[in-house]
Amino acid sequence: MSARDQILARVATSLRRGWGAGGGHAHRTPPRATPEKPAALPLRDRFTSELEALGGRVHAARSDAEAIQAVTGICAERRAPCVLAWYEEHVGLPGLRHALFDRKIGYDTGWLPDGEPARSERLQSLGRIAVGVTGVAAAIADSGTIAVVSGPGRPRLASLLPPVHVAVLREDRLYASLPALLAAHPGLAEQGSNLVLITGPSRTADIEMTLTRGVHGPGEVHVVLLP
Amino acid sequence: MSGPHEDRMSVPQPLSFHRRAADALSTPDLPQKIERATARLVAARHASFAAFPEGEALRDEARAIRARVVGHLDQHLIRFEAELQKRGGHLHWAATDDDARRIVVGIARAHEVRNVVKGKSMVSEEIELNGALEAAGVHVVETDLGEYVAQLAGEPPSHIVGPIIHKSREDVAAVFREKLDAAEEDVSDAARMTALARRTLRAEFLRADMGISGTNFGVAENGSICLVTNEGNGRLTTSLPRVHVALLGLERIVPTVADLAIMLRLLARSATGQKLTVYSNLLSGPRRRHPSGSEAASEPDGPDEVHVVLVDNGRSELLGTELAEILYCIRCGACLNTCPVFQNVGGHAYGSVYSGPVGAVLTPALRGLDGFADLPHASSLCGACREICPVRIDIPRMLLALRAKGARRSDTPAWVRQGLRMYAWLARRPRLFAVAARAARVATRMGARDGWRRSLPGPLAGWTDHRDFPVFAPRSFQRLWRERERRKP
Numbered sequence: 045m046s047a048r049d050q051i052l053a054r055v056a057t058s059l060r061r062g063w064g065a066g067g068g069h070a071h072r073t074p075p076r077a078t079p080e081k082p083a084a085l086p087l088r089d090r091f092t093s094e095l096e097a098l099g100g101r102v103h104a105a106r107s108d109a110e111a112i113q114a115v116t117g118i119c120a121e122r123r124a125p126c127v128l129a130w131y132e133e134h135v136g137l138p139g140l141r142h143a144l145f146d147r148k149i150g151y152d153t154g155w156l157p158d159g160e161p162a163r164s165e166r167l168q169s170l171g172r173i174a175v176g177v178t179g180v181a182a183a184i185a186d187s188g189t190i191a192v193v194s195g196p197g198r199p200r201l202a203s204l205l206p207p208v209h210v211a212v213l214r215e216d217r218l219y220a221s222l223p224a225l226l227a228a229h230p231g232l233a234e235q236g237s238n239l240v241l242i243t244g245p246s247r248t249a250d251i252e253m254t255l256t257r258g259v260h261g262p263g264e265v266h267v268v269l270l271p
Numbered sequence: 272m273s274g275p276h277e278d279r280m281s282v283p284q285p286l287s288f289h290r291r292a293a294d295a296l297s298t299p300d301l302p303q304k305i306e307r308a309t310a311r312l313v314a315a316r317h318a319s320f321a322a323f324p325e326g327e328a329l330r331d332e333a334r335a336i337r338a339r340v341v342g343h344l345d346q347h348l349i350r351f352e353a354e355l356q357k358r359g360g361h362l363h364w365a366a367t368d369d370d371a372r373r374i375v376v377g378i379a380r381a382h383e384v385r386n387v388v389k390g391k392s393m394v395s396e397e398i399e400l401n402g403a404l405e406a407a408g409v410h411v412v413e414t415d416l417g418e419y420v421a422q423l424a425g426e427p428p429s430h431i432v433g434p435i436i437h438k439s440r441e442d443v444a445a446v447f448r449e450k451l452d453a454a455e456e457d458v459s460d461a462a463r464m465t466a467l468a469r470r471t472l473r474a475e476f477l478r479a480d481m482g483i484s485g486t487n488f489g490v491a492e493n494g495s496i497c498l499v500t501n502e503g504n505g506r507l508t509t510s511l512p513r514v515h516v517a518l519l520g521l522e523r524i525v526p527t528v529a530d531l532a533i534m535l536r537l538l539a540r541s542a543t544g545q546k547l548t549v550y551s552n553l554l555s556g557p558r559r560r561h562p563s564g565s566e567a568a569s570e571p572d573g574p575d576e577v578h579v580v581l582v583d584n585g586r587s588e589l590l591g592t593e594l595a596e597i598l599y600c601i602r603c604g605a606c607l608n609t610c611p612v613f614q615n616v617g618g619h620a621y622g623s624v625y626s627g628p629v630g631a632v633l634t635p636a637l638r639g640l641d642g643f644a645d646l647p648h649a650s651s652l653c654g655a656c657r658e659i660c661p662v663r664i665d666i667p668r669m670l671l672a673l674r675a676k677g678a679r680r681s682d683t684p685a686w687v688r689q690g691l692r693m694y695a696w697l698a699r700r701p702r703l704f705a706v707a708a709r710a711a712r713v714a715t716r717m718g719a720r721d722g723w724r725r726s727l728p729g730p731l732a733g734w735t736d737h738r739d740f741p742v743f744a745p746r747s748f749q750r751l752w753r754e755r756e757r758r759k760p
Binding site: 046048050051052054055056058059060061062063094153154155156158163164167168171184186187188189195196197198199200201204222223226230233234236237238239240241242243244245246247248249250251252253254256258259260262 | 307308311342343344345348349352358364365366370414415416417420433434435436438439440443460461462464465468469472473477478490493495501502503504506507509510511513521528529532535536543545546547548549550551552553554555556557558559561566567568569570571572573575581583587588589590591592593595
């Protein structure tokens with residue numbers, strides 16, 4: 045009998061003993077609380093205040109041109125010679141690549157080759173890039189969260205490896221809460237091998253409960269918010 | 272502190288938890304460090320739920336989800352396996368810790384792995400994986416900051432969520448100085464130490480051939496595994512190396528992504544008071560490539576292979592028993608933080624990977640009472656753990672069940688068993704009980720001052736070594752009850 049069959053058989057046998065089957069024992073539960081009232085703030089304001097409370101930054105842009113300016117500005121401030129970015133159509137900002145080229149900023153879309161040492165050498169060079177640029181599949185106002193899905197032209201590492209992550213978000217992709225987001229995009233987790241909900245910059249409090257940002261992931265998260 | 276016991280013939284040797292707890296209590300500053308950290312975590316948790324009106328209803332829902340999964344675990348596992356395989360992942364079934372170690376070492380060997388980066392995993396601690404990998408010549412590095420410090424210091428983690436809450440900033444600096452040759456300016460504050468760890472570990476990430484992570488939840492409907500971290504080390508571990516191995520406790524399944532969302536919201540709030548953990552990472556199989564090999568149609572990164580190792584190691588034996596409910600646990604650590612015993616002694620006193628109230632049930636449940644018979648006694652039964660548990664696990668009930676089991680064992684001192692038997696006999700005879708209570712009232716008042724006795728005679732002296740004993744109330748409960756009944760019209 046394989047380990048699989050052995051374990052499954054043991055599970056089935058144990059479950060037949062019946063203690064606590066289907067719902068466990070009766071346990072006192074307090075009365076249900078009233079459901080949360082809809083947020084009084086418009087979604088974009090709520091999203092902004094939640095993300096900024098976590099140490100992220102929201103750059104409100106009125107047009108694509110303003111959004112491009114925000115992205116190039118962040119790169120210029122850090123004197124980044126190159127960005128690790130999604131394909132322009134997935135970032136959702138037509139003209140971004142050109143605007144960066146005009147400022148002599150390279151645009152690396154992060155393809156990892158197979159085989160060594162090509163793969164590790166490539167990782168080493170990607171690891172030196174200071175700014176990552178991605179789009180956002182959907183976002184959650186009540187927690188300041190962005191949902192980012194990997195896929196062709198959408199490297200995972202763009203939101204992970206560089207110390208600065210710039211994400212471009214359109215307002216119509218904002219939802220009030222995580223359940224609302226999932227109800228609107230039931231297949232979101234199916235769109236790539238990796239769906240990540242990002243709620244603020246990377247942080248740790250392991251040393252004496254002192255909050256420190258940017259321990260492994262980006263210490264800076266910038267969301268460029270477009271109408 | 273355990274000294275006086277050993278001189279008394281009739282008193283049992285203090286059990287190992289008591290010894291370790293006594294050590295912890297007498298370690299300078301340790302109880303203060305633990306208390307400070309746990310108090311902050313509990314305060315954050317309470318503040319977070321106070322601002323979350325739907326939280327109470329969600330806890331009921333989460334409990335029902337966990338109960339459904341645990342009650343029909345075989346069906347959920349089969350579904351999870353099929354969906355994972357559909358997306359190109361491999362599932363390995365490990366009946367024991369030994370099987371799990373062999374499977375992981377086997378995967379490492381097959382891929383000629385030399386360097387492993389690890390995300391936080393309690394199951395990996397449970398199966399003592401690092402030692403097995405090192406014995407196979409593999410270099411293993413923990414990447415969660417707290418786990419990394421614990422690994423450098425050669426200690427096990429002392430808390431499910433905060434592995435080094437028993438260490439001060441100075442303690443961590445000393446570890447970095449000794450093990451990493453850290454310069455003074457790199458250890459002058461928490462931020463600099465964190466930056467040093469980032470630099471050191473980033474190099475490990477970039478050269479690792481294999482990443483090993485734990486799993487917070489496996490999702491049956493799509494074969495995804497979910498991994499939450501605040502630091503991002505979980506994402507790096509599962510995205511950079513060629514091979515990703517995820518350890519998954521047999522019971523850590525949720526049926527759907529919608530169920531997962533409920534768990535994630537409760538987990539973050541219960542653990543640290545956050546609305547969501549910084550990275551809730553959902554992984555569905557390896558890097559997806561277009562059959563044509565086209566770059567534009569394939570994912571640019573991600574692991575080429577994903578292996579999920581499903582670890583039983585005693586869990587299936589708990590199903591259908593009075594201890595099955597402990598399998599609802601989602602490992603938030605809230606019961607540790609709120610427990611008055613844990614707050615004073617910390618995690619190491621429990622002598623097992625899982626500490627605190629959940630560990631006091633889980634450890635003897637999984638590994639038997641041998642060597643762990645004292646853990647169910649590491650509780651005042653105050654019920655704070657049940658109160659705070661996001662899935663409302665009745666931990667005190669199971670602590671009592673394990674104590675009862677333990678009391679029937681032969682290694683319980685004869686005088687304890689005899690005493691309990693006598694009490695049971697007396698308690699079933701109301702008149703005799705009343706007489707005995709009156710006698711106790713008189714006896715406890717002898718030598719008492721201000722209503723307290725400093726010491727009790729004979730085998731009871733162990734009790735008063737650490738606290739005073741209150742004299743019996745002047746009027747018994749039975750008498751108060753009779754009077755109350757008489758006053759009724």
